[in-house]
Amino acid sequence: MQVSADLRPILGPQLVRLDPMRVKQLQDPLVYEAIDNLAKLSAHCLQLRTPLTTCEKLINSDSTLYLSWKYDEEEKVSRLLGFAKVGRKKLFLYDAQMQTYEGEILCLLDFYVHFSTQRQGVGKQILDYMFAQEHTEPFQLALDNPSVTLLGFMSQKYGLNRPVWQNTNFVVFDELFQSLSAENGIEKQPPDGWRRPMTPRRLGTGMTDTRWLQHAVSGHQSKGNAMAAPVDADMTPQGALSNRAHQAKARKAHILSSKPLW
Ligand SMILES: CC(=O)SCCNC(=O)CCNC(=O)[C@H](O)C(C)(C)COP(=O)(O)OP(=O)(O)OC[C@H]1O[C@@H](n2cnc3c(N)ncnc32)[C@H](O)[C@@H]1OP(=O)(O)O
Known part of the structure; x- marks a missing residue:
């Protein structure tokens, strides 16, 4: 994403952290437009109708944008190369054994590198x-x-290849739960803000044990959009990399295209 200006006095280093206050302080329509346009490409790439990221939304959120850009001395233009938007969210999670956890966790909400600069x-x-x-x-x-x-990127660059899909469409990695589990028989202290709720109480006759957890949370509550069809719990890496990603994408597209009920 190209801007015909030298953004060094405005953005500073080539990797820059823009929290809501910093975005507000930029006060530069050129930079705002360039970031918004890059975010539009990200949305287009994911087949989303509305960009997940705009400068206006960022200013009014508690998310942080990490931006990579560079100044081309020869052509006298600045180029925005890519960004990652992160925010801390309180999530309710379950691991592959259906143990439940809840806590505040850093979430990658939008991540894009311009198509001319990928890989x-x-x-x-x-x-x-x-x-x-x-x-x-x-x-x-x-x-x-x-x-x-x-998912391929996380596997290749960080060796994280055991994604655990949540019914909320968030994905965490098995290593997160491993880091919380007991070591030498001594239960590790969870990180700040984390607790593992007691095993949920059995419902009904008790014939189902914990299986009900797999289908109990059918939609993204914050989107107010419960769906009738639960996502199949395919926990194999292959399944996670193919089927479930497509299902999640289809569900997200469905949610975004649904007409509001009121
Ligand atoms: C929560 C979310 O935001 S989900 C949306 C994530 N964003 C996207 O899918 C948008 C399209 N993709 C992109 O914008 C970029 O490829 C990103 C952001 C995923 C990665 O940025 P890049 O600058 O390409 O990453 P980088 O060069 O550091 O690493 C490349 C690795 O990413 C993965 N990767 C990137 N592009 C591809 C591709 N087209 N096909 C397969 N793997 C790919 C590979 O693991 C690749 O490693 P390799 O080149 O050695 O095979």
Whole structure:
């Protein structure tokens, strides 16, 4: 995304952290437009009707944008290369054994590198910078409805290849739960803001044990959009990389295209 101006005095270094206050302080229509246009490409890539990211939304949110850009001395233009938008969200999660957890976790909400610059290491640079700034390890990140490309990226660049899909379309990695589990018989302390709720009480006759958890949460509550069809719990990496990503994408597209009920 090209801007015919030298953005060095405005943006500073080539990898920049833009929290809502910083975005507000930019006060530069050129930069706002360039970020919004890059976010539109991200939405187009994911076949979303509305961009997940705009500067206006960022200013009014508690999300942070990590932006990679560079100034081309020869052509005297600035180019926005890619961005990652993250935010902390309180999530209710279950692991592959249906143990339940809840806590605040850093979520990757939107991640895009301009198509002309992909597979040149920009995405990894952005996430590495983000992890350092947020004092977070890659396995502690939740991905909001990740694309197949993003799952491949996390596997290849960070060795995270055991995604655990949640009914909310978030994905966390098995390593997150491993880091919380007992070591040498001693239960590890969960991170701040985390607790593992008691095993849910049995419903009905008790014939179903914990199976009800698989289908109990059928839609994204915050979107107010419960769906009739539950997502199949295919926990194999292959299944996660293909079927479930497509299902999640289809569900998200459905949610975005649904007419409001009122
Ligand atoms: C929560 C969410 O935001 S979900 C949406 C994620 N965004 C997208 O899917 C949009 C399209 N993709 C992109 O914008 C980028 O490819 C990103 C952001 C996923 C990664 O950025 P890049 O700058 O390409 O990453 P980087 O160069 O550091 O690493 C490349 C790795 O990403 C993966 N990857 C990137 N593009 C592709 C592709 N077209 N096909 C398969 N794997 C790919 C591979 O693991 C690749 O490693 P390799 O080139 O050694 O095979």
